[in-house]
Amino acid sequence: MSSGVSRSQRVILALVCAVAVSTIYAIQPVLATAGSDLGLAPESLGRLVAAGQIGYFAGLILLVPLGDVLNRRGLITAHLALTAVGAAIAAAAPNGVLVMAGLAIAGVFAVVVQVTVAYVAAVSEPSERGRNIGAVTSGVVIGILGVRILAGVLGDTAGWRAVYALLAVLCAALAVTARATLHPDRRASEARYLDVLASMGRLVRTDRLLMSRGLITLFLFAAFGTLWSGLALPLGAGPWHLGTTAIGLFGLAGLAGALGAGRAGRWADAGRAQAITGWSLALLTGSWLLVAQVRSSLWLLIIGIVALDFAVQAVHVSSQHLLTTAHPNRASSVIGVYMAFYSLGSALGALTTTWAYGSWGWAGSCWVGAGYALAALVVWGLARLGRIADPVDVDSDGAAPQPCPAR
Incomplete structure (x- = not known):
């Protein structure tokens, strides 16, 4: 209880x-x-x-x-x-x-x-x-x-x-x-470790909500990793030539965006988790237009970072809210699988941003990041249409989500 x-x-x-x-x-x-x-x-x-x-x-x-x-x-x-x-x-x-x-x-x-x-x-x-x-x-x-x-x-x-x-x-x-x-915390039921491990594999194969949210978070954090694993490269180069401490201070802009998304949990409690995901992913995609302006304006970069981190945190909170509500008795397993997608996405973003920067400069990294964001938005749209997962939302009373018609 x-x-x-x-x-x-x-x-x-x-x-x-x-x-x-x-x-x-x-x-x-x-x-x-x-x-x-x-x-x-x-x-x-x-x-x-x-x-x-x-x-x-x-x-x-x-x-x-x-x-x-x-x-x-x-x-x-x-x-x-x-x-x-x-x-x-x-x-x-x-x-x-x-x-x-x-x-x-x-x-x-x-x-x-x-x-x-x-x-x-x-x-x-x-x-x-x-x-x-x-x-x-x-x-x-x-x-x-x-x-x-x-x-x-x-x-x-x-x-x-x-x-x-x-x-x-x-x-x-x-x-x-x-x-x-x-x-x-009290257990509603006793479970065995090996059974829980086996259930994680079954969840990936059979749970369409988990699969859609896993794919969204893979692309979400690939975009996140593209920014934060590669940002030091253009900032350390001309025309800015910033040092390590100065580059680290750009994390303050990311913090502002992430903290600004604190209300995402309240919106999810009110049954708007799916809507939050959609408009946040659209914001994430658009934020790359500002991030790409790093050579001409640090202020536009800062605004882009705030928007990007706001969107990432809002989607991240909404996804975990949906998944833990759908699976209250095996929340750890579900979060573990979900975060495995997160880990893979972060690694993917870190690898591809340096490759793109070496080939096409910061503009190439921004195209890659925007592509990941757009891919997450497409997955969300397909999920809402029932192509990947049943569109699910959470009632304000916290009840387990139920499939509902696409709206």
Whole structure:
């Protein structure tokens, strides 16, 4: 039975998401500095980024399903503690191999983010589920973008290792705080781990809502990754020639957009999750027209970043609201599968933006990003027509969504 989520608990859970996801992305702004310190060749630096992403993907498949088997409060505490261990290893490791091992460990247990979302969905009152998910998942975007600013500043002042030392301390402190302040979540039914793993495969094959939302999020975060994995390239080149710290400050624009989408959860609670998705994806596609103006105007770029991150967060919250409402008794499994699409999309965007930039410059990267956004919009449109999934929306009382005629 849901016991509700207090305001202070929402703040704590948002911080859990922000700090945990930061351990995956903190290496990006300090990549060159870390590589030089560790004696890595430039062509090997990508391994530092890949280590955390590979660990994260493994955790999504292997660990997130435990949330449908074990008490999620205990999992949140344990995963945070082990994320702290991984971050501490990365901070203290004397060579690149051990740093990659630490980053991989942190990545594996950073899936505490998905366990946290499932926990919030389980303990929230139905009428507040979307609002609470929106508030907590705002922490994810805050972590992804905010750590760029933090890492840029610390990397220039205290060194790249200080970033991971700080994240290790924060993860450990949050583990203690979560254990002391969160309520245990109750299971409606007992499930076996292997059965949950098997059900994840069946969900991908048979659940049309999950498939459509998974494809949307793949393209959504491919567009997101296209921007944030490639933006440093044109900003560091002419005519701006910005440094690492200055480039990291553009994360503030992304934060403004993500936080502005905080009401998306309330709109989803009111039964407008599908409409939010449609107009947000249209906004995402159009935002690339502004992002493409980086060489002529930083102000147009900033407006484009705000619009893009607003749209990404609004769609992300709406999708999780629909999926956790449709599958209340296996929210962890559903979120795990959904976020696997997220992980693949982020990797796809990071790979293709550098390729496009090398071939056609920033204009090429923007065409790729806009193409991903348009693909997500097409998937949503086909889903609404019943070609991919039954159009689904959530009633304001939080009841499980039911198929409805296309409107």
